[in-house]
Amino acid sequence: MSATLTLAAPLAAPPPGPDDLRIEGLVKRFGATEVLRGVRLRVPRGQLCALIGANGAGKSTLLRCLLRLVEPDAGAIEVLGEDARRLRGRALRRLRARVGFVFQRHNLVPRLSALSNVTHGAIARAGALAWHQALAPRALRAEAMRCLEEVGLAPLALRRAEALSGGQSQRVAIARALMQRPEMILADEPVASLDPAAGREVMGLLAGLARQRGITVLFSTHHMEHATAFADRIVALRGGAVAFDCPAAAASPAALERVFA
Amino acid sequence: MPERTAPPRLERPSPLSFALLVGAAALVLSSFQGAGFSLAELWAGLPQMARILGEMLPPAHDRWDRVLASLLETFHMALAGTLLGVLFSLPLAVLACRALNPSWPLRAAARALIALFRTVPDLVWALIFVVAVGLGPFAGTLALMVDTMGYAARFFAEAMEEQDKGPQEALAAAGAPRSGLLMAAVLPAALPSMVATSLFCLEKATRGGVVLGLVGAGGMGMELKVAMDLFNYAEAAASILAILLLVVAVEQASAALRRRIIG
Numbered sequence: 382m383s384a385t386l387t388l389a390a391p392l393a394a395p396p397p398g399p400d401d402l403r404i405e406g407l408v409k410r411f412g413a414t415e416v417l418r419g420v421r422l423r424v425p426r427g428q429l430c431a432l433i434g435a436n437g438a439g440k441s442t443l444l445r446c447l448l449r450l451v452e453p454d455a456g457a458i459e460v461l462g463e464d465a466r467r468l469r470g471r472a473l474r475r476l477r478a479r480v481g482f483v484f485q486r487h488n489l490v491p492r493l494s495a496l497s498n499v500t501h502g503a504i505a506r507a508g509a510l511a512w513h514q515a516l517a518p519r520a521l522r523a524e525a526m527r528c529l530e531e532v533g534l535a536p537l538a539l540r541r542a543e544a545l546s547g548g549q550s551q552r553v554a555i556a557r558a559l560m561q562r563p564e565m566i567l568a569d570e571p572v573a574s575l576d577p578a579a580g581r582e583v584m585g586l587l588a589g590l591a592r593q594r595g596i597t598v599l600f601s602t603h604h605m606e607h608a609t610a611f612a613d614r615i616v617a618l619r620g621g622a623v624a625f626d627c628p629a630a631a632a633s634p635a636a637l638e639r640v641f642a
Numbered sequence: 643m644p645e646r647t648a649p650p651r652l653e654r655p656s657p658l659s660f661a662l663l664v665g666a667a668a669l670v671l672s673s674f675q676g677a678g679f680s681l682a683e684l685w686a687g688l689p690q691m692a693r694i695l696g697e698m699l700p701p702a703h704d705r706w707d708r709v710l711a712s713l714l715e716t717f718h719m720a721l722a723g724t725l726l727g728v729l730f731s732l733p734l735a736v737l738a739c740r741a742l743n744p745s746w747p748l749r750a751a752a753r754a755l756i757a758l759f760r761t762v763p764d765l766v767w768a769l770i771f772v773v774a775v776g777l778g779p780f781a782g783t784l785a786l787m788v789d790t791m792g793y794a795a796r797f798f799a800e801a802m803e804e805q806d807k808g809p810q811e812a813l814a815a816a817g818a819p820r821s822g823l824l825m826a827a828v829l830p831a832a833l834p835s836m837v838a839t840s841l842f843c844l845e846k847a848t849r850g851g852v853v854l855g856l857v858g859a860g861g862m863g864m865e866l867k868v869a870m871d872l873f874n875y876a877e878a879a880a881s882i883l884a885i886l887l888l889v890v891a892v893e894q895a896s897a898a899l900r901r902r903i904i905g
Contacts, residue, residue: 448815450811450814450815474817474818474819475817476817477814477815477816477817478816478817479817480815481816482812482815482816484808484811484812484815486808488808488809488811488812489809489812490809490826490827490830490831491806491809491831492830492831492833492834493826493830497826501812501813501816501818501826501827502816504813504816504817504818504822504826505816505817505818505822508822509821509822509825511822511826512822512825512826513826554812557812557816558816561816561817
């Protein structure tokens with residue numbers, strides 16, 4: 382295991398608020414393999430935190446555990462002041478609705494339009510009216526169009542998701558997350574499937590919108606340049622535990638390289 | 643370097659494989675015997691078949707109005723039966739789908755019901771419904787509906803099960819309830835496959851609807867049976883020709899629609 386590097390330097394802007402995310406001793410096993418081994422992490426409100434680590438380090442599992450898309454085995458998770466591990470049914474769905482999740486593979490419904498995919502972001506509060514853009518009331522459609530405008534895709538509102546490029550699809554996925562009116566966004570390698578130019582563009586969009594709205598973001602990435610350019614703080618996972626935690630501005634290339642060694 | 647001999651062309655079967663082969667051959671032979679298959683009888687029956695064919699030509703053309711009315715009734719039965727069957731298949735398929743119904747007793751019950759609908763032939767369902775609701779096309783429509791449910795519900799459930807789990811996970815992460823996952827992610831993705839299955843069901847119901855008349859459940863079969871019972875082969879030929887036209891027309895229309903929807 383590489384040396385844990387926790388720098389005492391203050392975080393970059395914005396100043397830390399109350400913690401939106403608190404994780405203590407998080408453990409997740411898949412059979413005999415322990416993927417997360419007592420992860421401890423706190424993310425204050427409004428912070429953009431990059432999660433880095435080699436393949437299999439546990440980044441995706443950690444992000445999924447936070448919304449219980451994967452069930453953790455032990456530990457405590459507090460998301461937006463809610464004890465995520467104790468929630469069931471409707472209460473869990475309410476918490477999920479407050480957190481936007483952007484997946485590596487956008488996960489849009491391919492046969493539906495970009496607009497319908499964006500209205501899906503309101504499914505927890507609008508119910509059946511958000512199943513399809515044609516069912517949505519005027520205000521909901523207008524809000525979905527505004528979300529599409531923010532990601533620059535309003536002209537393609539009625540284009541099927543399966544006809545969009547990778548970068549466009551990921552923008553629609555971000556618009557869907559915005560439609561949730563999220564207080565926090567979790568993004569699991571959101572630009573992994575995009576070419577470098579599109580990746581930087583999408584990452585910049587996500588970070589810019591989050592800063593503008595004061596949304597807390599925890600995103601995983603393999604791109605060190607994205608971590609240093611867009612995040613306030615970098616946390617590295619190695620072997621299922623936090624191996625490195627420092628402000629992005631203070632992260633040295635050598636320390637970052639050691640995470641993947 | 644010594645010349646290497648070529649391996650044998652066929653591998654010698656193991657004693658078990660040989661015994662299984664002999665057993666399979668014996669089963670096939672006994673099946674022919676059990677089915678009363680006789681080349682001599684087939685040969686002796688050829689003149690009779692030729693006579694019937696001769697009497698069928700030309701098909702009778704003086705009762706086209708009745709034939710067409712029966713044909714239309716068959717199509718109505720097939721369309722209504724398929725539509726009802728497809729509609730009732732939807733909730734049954736959701737209950738049978740592992741991804742959408744976590745309760746295994748309910749899932750097992752739904753699957754057992756679908757298997758029952760599928761394994762009992764439509765003619766048997768027609769006999770049951772003729773007793774229940776009386777002779778006529780309504781009994782036939784109900785039989786076709788149940789037969790469609792056995793087929794469509796199974797394939798709908800499989801189509802729902804096979805869909806990419808990514809969009810469902812995204813909706814679950816956005817706080818969608820199970821109904822939201824079904825309506826916003828699963829159904830739109832499974833729709834082309836479900837429409838294709840429904841069109842196959844319509845073809846199957848059209849063919850099935852033809853024979854239901856033999857047990858009094860309405861449609862073209864009744865005309866055919868009466869003509870055959872009265873040895874009126876020219877009228878029977880007219881009915882067979884009309885059946886052929888209907889089945890081919892429905893199959894062609896269904897294939898064209900499938901190509902348009904899936905292609």
